[in-house]
Amino acid sequence: MEKKHMHISYQSDNLAYPEIIIDDETEEEKPKKTLIVIDMQNDFIDGALGTKEAVAIVDNVKKKIKEYADRGDEIIFTQDTHHEGYLWTNEGKHLPVEHCIEGSNGWKIREGLYVEGSPCILKFSFGYTGWKDYDLEDVELVGLCTDICVVSNALIIKALYPEIPVKVDSSCCAGVTPESHEAALQTMKMCQVEIL
Numbered sequence: 001m002e003k004k005h006m007h008i009s010y011q012s013d014n015l016a017y018p019e020i021i022i023d024d025e026t027e028e029e030k031p032k033k034t035l036i037v038i039d040m041q042n043d044f045i046d047g048a049l050g051t052k053e054a055v056a057i058v059d060n061v062k063k064k065i066k067e068y069a070d071r072g073d074e075i076i077f078t079q080d081t082h083h084e085g086y087l088w089t090n091e092g093k094h095l096p097v098e099h100c101i102e103g104s105n106g107w108k109i110r111e112g113l114y115v116e117g118s119p120c121i122l123k124f125s126f127g128y129t130g131w132k133d134y135d136l137e138d139v140e141l142v143g144l145c146t147d148i149c150v151v152s153n154a155l156i157i158k159a160l161y162p163e164i165p166v167k168v169d170s171s172c173c174a175g176v177t178p179e180s181h182e183a184a185l186q187t188m189k190m191c192q193v194e195i196l
Contacts, residue, residue: 031137031164035068036157037061038150039080043106045144048099053174053181054144060172061142062113075115076134079107080149083120091125127152129169131160138165138194142172147184154193160193169196 040061041047045054068075080100088094100107102122114120121128126149139161141154150173158166168188175181190196 002192032074032135033068033075033138033151034074034134034136035064035070035141036139036141036143036153037065037075037113038141038153039078039100039141039145040110041079041106042098042108042110043099043104043111047106048097049145049176051176052173057142057144057172057174058110058113064140064142064172065113065115067177068125069115074119076110077118077120077151078123078128078143078149079109079120081107081124085097094158096142127156128154129155136161136164140167140169142169144174145181146170146173146175147180148176151184151188154188155191158191158193159179166192167194167196171196 007049040058043049043056048102065075082089082091082098082100083102086098086101087096092098108118123128131153136157139157141150143150146168150168154166154168168182168185170185173181173185175184185195
């Protein structure tokens with residue numbers, strides 16, 4: 001039987017649409033799975049901005065990371081990163097608590113979570129705007145805080161990659177408050193992010 005190939009790709013306004021390949025003699029390749037671990041840093045767990053809810057998810061996040069690592073899937077970490085003079089920044093005026101100052105213990109990813117060799121993105125605002133450079137195909141996000149950095153990054157990724165699955169595991173996330181955690185999950189669900 002003659003092979004049939006069809007290649008379709010789109011590029012518009014920096015949106016990344018996956019290439020569609022149809023081949024009637026070969027199985028479709030499974031999409032690359034990526035776990036994005038958002039800001040699992042000491043200051044957000046039990047430091048300057050820590051909560052009991054954040055402490056409670058650490059073991060769940062550790063198990064999730066191990067699942068991906070055991071399968072050989074991609075894992076990307078982010079680190080909220082601030083510097084001296086934070087209180088004079090726009091964020092500092094709205095959230096006047098110094099946290100995640102680069103090099104401090106509060107800035108470090110929780111011991112036992114980081115996977116050696118994984119990319120670690122230092123981000124200087126809630127959402128990272130460089131996700132378009134990562135060729136994402138199937139994404140799951142976990143981490144802190146649901147209602148600030150998790151929702152920001154989930155929606156940026158969904159906007160850049162509208163045709164890929166984007167998921168958030170609610171048992172591996174915590175918000176500033178339980179109420180704002182739930183509100184953020186509902187917002188993401190309305191924007192077609194799958195809530196696990």
